[in-house]
Amino acid sequence: MTDAKAKLLDDIKIQGEVVRKLKSQKADKSQIDNEVAQLLSLKAKLTEIDGEAGDGAQGGKFTLKTPKGSRDYSPMQMALRNSVLDKIIKVFRRHGAETIDTPVFELKEVLTGKYGEDSKLIYDLKDQGGENLSLRYDLTVPFARYLAMNKISNIKRYHIAKVYRRDNPAMTKGRYREFYQCDFDIAGQYDPMLPEVECLRVVVEILNSLELGKFVVKVNHRALLDAIFEAAGVSSNMFRTICSSVDKLDKSPWEEVKKEMVNEKGLSDEAAEAIGNYVRQSGGTELLDRLAADEGLSKTKTGPGGIESLKLFLHYAELAGVSSYVSVDMSLARGLDYYTGLIYEAVLVGAEVGSVAGGGRYDGLVGMFDPKGKQVPCVGVSIGVERIFSVVEARAAKGSEKVRTTHVQVYVASAQKNLQDERLKLCALLWDAQINVEQSYKKSPKILAQLQHCEEQGVPVIVILGEDELKRGVVKVRDVATRAEEEVDRSALVDHLRQRLAALQNES
Amino acid sequence: MTDAKAKLLDDIKIQGEVVRKLKSQKADKSQIDNEVAQLLSLKAKLTEIDGEAGDGAQGGKFTLKTPKGSRDYSPMQMALRNSVLDKIIKVFRRHGAETIDTPVFELKEVLTGKYGEDSKLIYDLKDQGGENLSLRYDLTVPFARYLAMNKISNIKRYHIAKVYRRDNPAMTKGRYREFYQCDFDIAGQYDPMLPEVECLRVVVEILNSLELGKFVVKVNHRALLDAIFEAAGVSSNMFRTICSSVDKLDKSPWEEVKKEMVNEKGLSDEAAEAIGNYVRQSGGTELLDRLAADEGLSKTKTGPGGIESLKLFLHYAELAGVSSYVSVDMSLARGLDYYTGLIYEAVLVGAEVGSVAGGGRYDGLVGMFDPKGKQVPCVGVSIGVERIFSVVEARAAKGSEKVRTTHVQVYVASAQKNLQDERLKLCALLWDAQINVEQSYKKSPKILAQLQHCEEQGVPVIVILGEDELKRGVVKVRDVATRAEEEVDRSALVDHLRQRLAALQNES
Structure with a gap:
């Protein structure tokens, strides 16, 4: 142990004694608080000395945080x-x-x-x-x-x-x-x-x-993407890696993506250009009609099927009343390998948060787990x-x-001291009526503190108990928003509150 | 690779060819199914051979399970x-x-x-x-x-x-x-x-x-437990371990617990007996009055305070309308070290499921994390x-x-083939009205299959589309429970369904 630390431990011990003594003498609160503050500051210094390594003492042994x-x-x-x-x-x-x-x-x-x-x-x-x-x-x-x-x-x-x-x-x-x-x-x-x-x-x-706000659901089809690559002359073992380049088009300009295809992945300039001409297109039925007439695509294995599928999808989207949200986007590729059909991605228009929904068809994944390879589309x-x-x-x-x-509907407050028993009885009555009720856990809370709590927390209604009202069998009911108060008979209180809460519910 | 496995792989290859050929010839479905079944059985054998070790082949590489x-x-x-x-x-x-x-x-x-x-x-x-x-x-x-x-x-x-x-x-x-x-x-x-x-x-x-069903909330207080140990002459460094013996009283008879205290933990027979006399008691206010009068406990540091706390707790429980559920149980100890005050445990009466709720006061735990040791009770x-x-x-x-x-309220069914487009349009109308609606994802599902699905799933209402009804601008609405059907005008359908669903809700 260093000298500085030994000295500090002594100081803490002495200061601790000072605090204990003042407390046992029931000294003035502000005086005690003052000495306690000094004690805490000494303990804080100890924590600093111990640092992160610590030596097994109480508290401050490690950085207080959640994992990275x-x-x-x-x-x-x-x-x-x-x-x-x-x-x-x-x-x-x-x-x-x-x-x-x-x-x-x-x-x-x-x-x-x-x-x-x-x-x-x-x-x-x-x-x-x-x-x-x-x-x-x-x-x-x-x-x-x-x-x-x-x-x-x-x-x-x-x-x-x-x-x-x-x-x-x-x-x-x-x-x-x-x-x-x-x-x-x-x-x-x-x-x-x-x-x-x-x-x-x-x-x-x-x-x-x-x-x-406004959003667009971009869709594409893996069969169409494969057809584009085939039409552009990409060999099939390159489909995936080229697909992942295309996937970057939502963040990078075409020139950069093309550079990656040609320089890093060894695609020919013509093939890259051919892909670029396709994937920079987006639209609806008219785009699909154009693609259906495209000679390059119509000769591919998967092109015509993919286009037909997208047409059917748009047809159903129309019937389902949601076609106005859809855009066929030929650059949409989705990173994950396991997609086998339609893919989607929803983006907010004019917001910079990226996609807010995404997915697609994956017909092969379940079969990877089935002992017999049985597929579930x-x-x-x-x-x-x-x-x-x-x-x-x-x-x-x-x-x-x-x-x-919170969902507190009613706060049970007291206007004078020592009404804890009465408050608890009233809370129980209201809890029994399934009303969401809270009260202070202090025996004699200040009325202002109670009202302030309700305003801060947005509790809409306060029931206030007072000695005089208790004698007369009534309570005060206060609307927190308007601060209007009225007296209600205790026997009618549950019904009264239910009506108030129902009315508030209808307002909002 | 073993010979048996090589043979099996060959067999699978050949059988795979058989299946593909039949499929390409659009052969009879039962014939194809038969050959597929043989293929699957061969693949299952392969899985058996590969066992858990596996060799990286598709499927069945490992036991399909959730972690232990x-x-x-x-x-x-x-x-x-x-x-x-x-x-x-x-x-x-x-x-x-x-x-x-x-x-x-x-x-x-x-x-x-x-x-x-x-x-x-x-x-x-x-x-x-x-x-x-x-x-x-x-x-x-x-x-x-x-x-x-x-x-x-x-x-x-x-x-x-x-x-x-x-x-x-x-x-x-x-x-x-x-x-x-x-x-x-x-x-x-x-x-x-x-x-x-x-x-x-x-x-x-x-x-x-x-x-x-019926339940009891057992309560005890750490201060009272400590007082019992002190009164019985247990040294304070033994409190915890003796406490964990007492904790076993809900599962083991007193004789066994006593044996553990005396034989394993070295307590004297008299001390164990003294503890036994206390902890086998339970009750309410009358028990607390008896304990308050107990000479041994009244001399302990923590006994009188613990008894007072329990009395106050019972008083509040009475006001809160829940004292009939409470039993002060002096054998209740709760395993965890960090409790410092009242402890609880709720058990169902006559059921063998153990406690269904438990807890207590722990005033020291937060301070273990605060760098300055600040406590939060x-x-x-x-x-x-x-x-x-x-x-x-x-x-x-x-x-x-x-x-x-599921929460499906209405199923949209079709009585004839090829009404998919009409079904989808109707679903969209009902979804727009915030009704929970489902339909078949098959283009031409059988009407019986659709009705059966609703009966199995508990869907209460079916809307049935038919060509004749479509022409007349009506649909059939069927109550699944009674199987009663009526014709409803399409323009009135949403209101009609809302009323039906509201009525069903009120019934249940």
Whole structure:
């Protein structure tokens, strides 16, 4: 131990004695507070000396923080999050989805070989004797494992849960290592594009219900992308890597993407130009008609089928009343390898938050888990809830309206001291009537503090007990917003409050 | 590769060719199915040969399972769970609680030294370069860390989330390595027993709302337990270990517990007998009066204060209308070291599921995290939701009523082929009206299959499209329960359905 530390420990001991003595003498509070503050400042110095290494003493042994890339959610954040998730779940339920849950960890082998290069971002658990486990990286692979394991050949389910990626988090941009995913998927052998259009409709209803402003749902088809590459003369073993270059077009200009294709991936200049001419197009039915007439594409294996599929999709989107949100975007590629058909991505118009929903068809994933390789065709969308949360949080921070973190309807206050027993009795009466009620946990709280608490917390109604009112069998009922008060008979109180609360509900 | 395997791979290749050929010839479906079945059986044999080691081939590389002690939750289980959690959350909100969330993992040091011997059950993450992390073991320690880190000195919060313990799971008894906890805690410097009685009231309201049958909330006080040990002549360094022996009294008879105290822990026979005479008592106010008159206890440091606290608690419980549920049980000890005051435990009468809620006051935990050792007094209860889930699941399994896993209100069916476009248009109309609607994803589903689906899934209303009705501008609306049908004008359909659904809601 250093001399400085030994001296400090002595000082703390002495100062501690001073405080104890003053307390035992019931000395003046301000005097005690003063000495306590000195004691705490000495202890703080000790913490500094101990630093992060610490020596096993109480407190301050380590940096008080959440793990890198993770965070706590405060009551305010949870209130906003839950209001967003409630709206999303309402839409999922409107479309008949069930919900499931899977463990936060999976056998490591379940995740192996599903995420390509990103596999290095998977969190592994320590080998403590037993199985090798990893934290889930998304909800899609566990869903596919669930279907194969339980031999489920059709289900429409949503799943909202946290997933884990050892990314270098850009937390200021709302990217974390622990974050929510929110998936809706339809598994089963069905007729073309009917499940796809329901996913589209779900995305549109969700984004509209969240009032996020104008948005576009870009769509493309893997068969069309493959056809473009084939028509441009790309060899089929290059399709994936060229596809991932195309995927960058939403962030980089064409010239850069082309450079990557030609210089890094060795594509010929002509092939790159041919791809560029296709993928820079977007539109609706008229685009598809043009593509159907395109000689290069019509000779490819997958082109005509892909175009037909997109046409059918647009037809159904029209019937479902959501075609105005759709744009066929030939540059849309989606990073993940496992997509096999239609792919989507929704973006807010004029906002810089990136995509707020994305997904597509993946018919091969479940078969990777089935011992007999049995396929279960799937299509789904993932709602970008983290991005939506940050938009909603930013809006709440700017807005004037207070976000309530509790659901308290009535506060039971007392105007004089020692009415604790009476307050508790009244609370019990109201709780029995299923009213959301709160009171102070102090025996004799100040009336102003109680009123202030209600204004801060947005509690709409206060019931005030006073000795005089108790004798007369009445209470005062106060409207927090208008500060108007009226006397109500105790026997009529529950009915009175129910009517008030119903009226308030109708107003909002 | 073994010869047997090489042979099998050849067989699979040949059989695969057979299937492909038949398919390309559009052969008879039953013939194809037959050959496919043979192919699958060959592939299954391959899986057997590959065993768990595998060689990187597709599918069947590993046992398809969730990690030991974990499980998926099916739509049915989720529906039951959510109905239980909804009721619990309603009570938490009725008492003005906010909610927070914390990461699934914490810095390892946060958990170190909080769980005594049980620390060996903590899941650690692999060191992948960076911080040492562990999965959370409960929600109380993260809550204390949250309070200290954010310098929060008062909050009433609930937190429902999964926690992780590398226990040897008795899964048949409903014990898992990944399981939900559901905590309600009140932090802050308040007057004695007011937060405690609110926690009691919360437990009582929850257990009543879940209709789990008769229950008792046992209470005790750490100060009274310490006083008993002191009165019995136990030295204070033995209090904890003797306390953990007493804790076993709910499962083991007194004779066994006494044996442990005397033989294993070296207590004198007289001391053990003295403890036994105290801890086998339970009751209400009359018990407390007897204890207050007890000469041995009245001489102890903490006895009189503990008895006074329990008396005040019973007084408040009476005012809050819940004293009939309370029993002072002097054998109640609660395993965790960090309790400092009142402790509770709720048990169902006549059921063998163990405690369904438990908790107590822990005034020292937050100070362990605060750099200056600043204390934040806390009291809380944890609802044993996993045990409650198993009770509710068992009841649902026995019961005759079907648990619905979706919220579909109306199914749009078609009586003839090729009405897909019309069905989709009608669905869109109803979705626009915020009605929960589902249809088949097949272009021409059989009418019987559609009706059967609704009966199985508990969908209450079907709208049936037919060519004749389409011409006349009407649809058939069918009540699934009674099978009664009526014709409704399409222009009046939304209003008609809203009225029907409202009526159904009122019935249930």
